[in-house]
Amino acid sequence: MAIHSFSVGKIRCVVVPDGGSIMPLADLAGIFPPDPDVQAGILALPDTQGFSMNCLLIESDGQLILLDTGLGTLNPAHSPALIANLREAGAAPEAIDIVVITHGHGDHMGGGVDDAGNLSFPNARYMMTRLDWDHWTGPAVNPAAERCLSPLREFITLIEPDDLIAPGVRALPALGHTPGHIGVVIESQGEKLMDVVDAMHHPLQVAHPTWSPRFDTDPVKSAETRRALLEQAAAESCRLMTYHFAFPGLGTVRAKGDSFTFDAVS
Template identity: 30%
Template sequence: MAQNTTEFHSFRHGKFDVTVLSDGHLTLPGEMFAPEANAGERADIVTRLGGEGNLAKAQSNIPLIVTGEDVILIDVGAGNRVQSSEGRLEENLNRVGVHSSDVTIVVLSHAHPDHLWGVTREDGSLRFPNARYVVGFAEWSFWMGPHADALPADRRPYVSAARRDFAAISGRVSLLEDGDAVVSGLSVLATPGHTPGHISLRLEGEVPLIVTVDAAASEIVSFEHPTWSFGFDMDKDQARQTRIALLDRAARENAKLLGFHWSYPGVGRIEKIGAAYKFTSVRT
């Protein structure tokens, strides 16, 4: 499996080779990035994200992690089922010399469309046919159980799609909990709130690498205004507590961070400043 990663951000972390691929991006209104901001604050955030007219891009950064014989993806994107600007993951895998059949492990952080819907093709077949799948126990239990039926009507499509895709992997899924190992050196961090069973990931190295996924959805808002929510947070209070605890831990451990919706490549370091934080990208 020859890899050409010159077009993508790649680095070595401990025993892991990490390449940040992209599924494309979502275009979202400023209210989704910062629901609690006032008009002036929101306009400033949209501008700093490179947007205009109250619209900005939320990138879909997907880590490809290679260690030993395992080829691991953390999330699979939207599969071109949400916005036409998404669905690029498989194309970008091919560009680094990885075929979908080479992937041995797929970690699904949560069941929102832009993280899960790419798991199957239009005909219902698995996009990554040789992989085993990892989902948080609490996330699986929520979407496959009765509590999801109580979600508002506008979220009902999420429920039916999550059940469709979880059913497709049901014969090859492992349900993990906080601290469980995906492989040696790569473990689950329970980070609930964005969804009931949302998970982040931790890779061991000289310092930890924490893949925050949507526990910290913006490199601006989540750091500078950690008490503010993200528009898709399902339990805003729990998400807030989780986010602050996660960022405090990352700052305390001098961890490297990788965020799903952050400006590509979404990799950098954290510094705690008073009650807020500063994110410094590797591209700065």
């Protein structure tokens, strides 16, 4: 695993993962509720499954935009890889103009600050939806959210789930995983990419859109969102990207009856 470069029209994109792993089936099964059909579907898979943290670097109109910052040092067992991969892509941390935090889970915002609370991307404007910011900075804030978000209070720009981020780059509402979870949609010269981030965590959810993981804030809403995004990607024949599918997390979606299939790009 290193980086994966591609373009959407004239917009340059690079998948810059913050590492990945091979997930045993027992760990994958633990993500989902103990529904017999769900567990049977998981047990029918090969023994191990690729699991990545696919951050996305976007270059649009002279601006460098980073979608999510990985886990960083939140988990001592994790070896952060994002900064090294950004440098391989030709982007120093100081060169990042905008950091979009898609939602307030540690594996998406842990790399935004270091252990001392310093910004990892000191010249960037940080963005997050108002819905998710309010949720993760409220009275029930957890230590990981406090550690990641408190240093951003003076630097955060709160956005709506469908706001324009940069020319050709717009927030994509993907609510349900968290209250204000977003992806991005990139459009240029007749080409389109939908990065749906955590609207789905495993290709099983492409075949079974109703299967929501335990940690979705609103499992019913997330299932509705997932189906709508899959229907859109299939109808428009555009590329789809996810955060946790095996690197680089890119592919295309095809409708198959009441279900869908995902054809991965290697």
